Amino acid sequence: MSAPERLSKRDAIRRENERIILAAAEKVFAEAGFGGATMQLIADMAGLPKANLHYYFATKEELYRRVVRQIFEIWLHAADSFDNAPGPVEGIGAYIEAKMDISRRHPFGSKVWASEVMHGAPVIQDYLETTLREWTEGRVAVIRRWIAAGRMAPVDPHHLLYMLWATTQHYADFGHQIETLNGGRALSDRQWKAATESVKSIVLTGIGAVPRPEDLSNWTS
Amino acid sequence: MSAPERLSKRDAIRRENERIILAAAEKVFAEAGFGGATMQLIADMAGLPKANLHYYFATKEELYRRVVRQIFEIWLHAADSFDNAPGPVEGIGAYIEAKMDISRRHPFGSKVWASEVMHGAPVIQDYLETTLREWTEGRVAVIRRWIAAGRMAPVDPHHLLYMLWATTQHYADFGHQIETLNGGRALSDRQWKAATESVKSIVLTGIGAVPRPEDLSNWTS
DNA sequence: TCTTTTCCTGACCGTATGGTCAGGGTTGAG
DNA sequence: CTCAACCCTGACCATACGGTCAGGAAAAGA
The missing domain is CATH 1.10.10.60 (Homeodomain-like)
Structure with missing residues (x-):
């Protein structure tokens, strides 16, 4: 530019x-x-x-606002994977990979966002009502098209999106808990890959975008 | 008693x-x-x-500690659904229902827990390392048994549990965001039921515990 | 060089916070 | 009835916080 x-x-x-x-x-x-x-x-x-x-x-608020908007921008860009995809396997699969990658690279930003939303979004409520809502409705439309085309089961698009957000961001927001249950060690490269594949596999199979669970043999321990 | x-x-x-x-x-x-x-x-x-x-x-800390332990106890009890279940459809299905019900009835407690873990679990680290770890390993063993019995696909049990936690708690922790995307209105009874069924359907299908997606016609709007 | 604009910071201020305490009220066992 | 144990609270305190400001240093235009 x-x-x-x-x-x-x-x-x-x-x-x-x-x-x-x-x-x-x-x-x-x-x-x-x-x-x-x-x-x-x-x-x-x-x-x-x-x-x-x-x-x-x-002010402290202004600094905070800048931090929150920063992570929000990053998440919006992750949606590029969603569009221009021929079907849910590529689109949702790439989106999960992108969001998991962000969870790994920007765990702090993810937590700040989570905290902000949990407290009722005092400083980004307008963003939720405008940008996020538009973004969401756009993806909902894409999912509906895939359903209509018979490329996936007729799952509720909103709840599917919530599941994608919840599952991927969990690895950042609850990273400390996961680390504790992993013997006090952060997830290795291999484990992050396994986590991503696990999420992709369950979700894509769950929405009927992948006919048969074929490569489900990803174990952590 | x-x-x-x-x-x-x-x-x-x-x-x-x-x-x-x-x-x-x-x-x-x-x-x-x-x-x-x-x-x-x-x-x-x-x-x-x-x-x-x-x-x-x-002190403020002591009061806080009591609040955190309260929600933790409630979650542990929700695991009763897990045990004594003949297979994943009943066990995991009931667990999802129980956790979704808790998200609806105890949204504040869920947020306090999320906040505590996000901040590195300063006051309940010992619980994570003892009670939660034991609880988790117990459920992992159950899941492994189901897999060995051919009742579900060989999914990584840990990542499956993370997905269950993430997805169900998301409806409490990010309830404000969901509400905003729902037109500013809290989820109705019907919508909560649809959310629960959606999660159950995708997860149970995703792990191969349900052969064919049959009742996937749950729409929100 | 001279002058203006921007960058930088130690010292300071009013406020709000977690916590304390003395003293008064209430309950219940003996 | 007596009195010890417990319940209650207005007033108070030391601290730490967000934010301000005067004044000096450095950069950039003239």
């Missing part, structure tokens, strides 16, 4: 500091919640004085 | 006040998070002076 423009030193500093602050804030908000997070904690994690945070982000 | 014993007035007062405080705390912790919740807010919701809360519960 835009050429790799030459940045003035000031612009570079601003961009870099905002990046550092947002990353620190994402982690602290995820680990302590909005109420439990303090600007001092975020400042320490970012390696900057607290007053400097308030120079870039006027 | 115990006969309906006669309570002294003091015991009755203590029991009733603890109940009121715990109910208020569950709601406030769910809506504001541990860090965002204040003893004053809980006191107002309970209709008691703040100092009275500290008479029954020494």
Whole structure:
């Protein structure tokens, strides 16, 4: 879209500091919640004085809002897998893979989003009612088309989407619990792949998009 | 177990006040998070002076701990559906129904638990490592037996359990998002039933416990 | 170089929080 | 009836929080 423009030193500093602050804030908000997070904690994690945070982000709420919107954007992009897919096996399969990948790469953002929604979405309610609703209805239409074309069973599209969100985000939001049940170790590359395949297999079989469970021999232990 | 014993007035007062405080705390912790919740807010919701809360519960942490353990106990009991079931259709089916029912009846507790785990389980880590681990391994063994008996496909038992937890708890933890996508209205009796059937259908079909998707005609809108 | 704009931060402020405590009221056993 | 044990609470305290601000340093335009 835009050429790799030459940045003035000031612009570079601003961009870099905002990046550092947002990353620190994402982690602290995820680990302590909005109420439990303090600007001092975020400042320490970012390696900057607290007053400097308030120079870039006027209030705690504004900083939080930016963090929440960031993960939301990432999730919206994951939907590209959904469109332009010939059928549910490719579309939903790719979507599950994309969402699982995000759960692994952005666990903090996922937790912040979960926390925000659980608390009644005080700062992104408008997004839920506009962007998310439109996005959802678009995918619902796609699923309905696949059903009409006989490519999958007549499952309720909304509940299917909830299952996809719930299952994939669970690996980020409840990662600590999964880690504990995994002997206190984070999931390995192999285990993440097994988890993804397991979810894909159950869901795609469950909605009748895959006729016979063929490659279901993915064991963890 | 115990006969309906006669309570002294003091015991009755203590029991009733603890109940009121715990109910208020569950709601406030769910809506504001541990860090965002204040003893004053809980006191107002309970209709008691703040100092009275500290008479029954020494610290905010102790009150919080009691709330978290409460929902954990409820979830453990839901597992009774799992045992003594002849196969996955009855066992897992009943478990899904029980967990969906809990999501509807105890949405606050579910959110408090989710929040606790997301923040690294600071106060119930020992429970995760003992009670939850034992519980999980027990159900894993049951699932393995069903697989060995050819009553379901060889799915990874751990990932299946995660899917059950994620999907059912999603209706409590992300209830606000679901409500927004449902036109701002809470799910009706009919919709809750449809959600439960949808989850049961996809999962049981997905693990090969149900040969053919027969009753998949559950639509929301 | 001079001047303006932006970046940076130590010190500070008002407020709200978790928790305490002294003292008064109530209950029930002996 | 007596009195110890328990229940209750307004007033208070130390702390930590989000946010402000004056003033200095550095960059960029003129």
